Amino acid sequence: MIHRMLPRPARRIRARRASRILLALTAMAALLGVDLPDAAAGPPLGVTAWARPDTTADRVGALFADGLDGGHFCTAAVVRSDDRDVIATAAHCLESPYTTVFAPGYRDGEAPYGLWRLTGVYLAPGWTEDQDPDDDIAFATVAPVDGGQSGSVEDLVGGFPVAAEQPDDAAVTVIGYPRTLESPLRCANTTDLFSETQRRIGCPDLSSGTSGSPWLVDGALTGVLGGHEDGGSVPEISYSAVMGDQAVELYREAADAG
Incomplete structure (x- = not known):
């Protein structure tokens, strides 16, 4: 494993493609979930909304x-x-x-x-x-x-606790910050495997800036938004590397x- 103490040379971050926010987010605020990020606690699956402070x-x-x-x-x-x-x-x-x-x-x-x-x-x-x-x-x-x-x-x-070895169709909650917004968004949906080493989720508006967002299953971190195409080239589909032994x-x- 590579452990680097700081500083180290800077390199430019590769951003994922941004998109305009398509949802009426304010209208969804009342639907947001409670403390534990399980798929049933917030908006309908596949709907992106403001993540309330909790x-x-x-x-x-x-x-x-x-x-x-x-x-x-x-x-x-x-x-x-x-x-x-x-x-x-x-x-x-x-x-x-x-x-x-x-x-x-x-x-x-x-x-x-x-x-x-x-x-x-x-x-x-x-x-x-x-x-x-x-x-x-x-x-x-x-x-x-x-x-x-x-x-x-x-x-x-x-x-968050860290948990590996999730089922292929795990229900995942993602919370992250698009560059263009000053508060985080939240979306939950079932996932599937894009490949043996990459998981994907369908959630709109997870645009540039949400890279690194935690992927949560029953309140535990099981991955982060990234991997294939730095997390995805369009904001409707996002990816995470499958969390393995490494x-x-x-x-x-x-x-x-x-």
């Missing part, structure tokens, strides 16, 4: 270049670890990690739980050597920017790093 959405945040003024370009989520300082995202979102900061629960220009800088990144060799879409999942450790928060990020918002080992390394 304990689930607060564990998800936007990744920014330098700070809030730099614009958000990807999504990440807090996962459980002994030191309570690990986030998960897509590997292609960490091409410029030394300037990247994480804002959990970000909404409308505010970072209610502060900004968190990356202190280490954990990437599979298949990604660092060949940008293999099957390895487009990564983990990072974080610490408060300029001592802006005491304690750990997981102390503030909690963290990704689980990366998670364990990050969780044990301290």
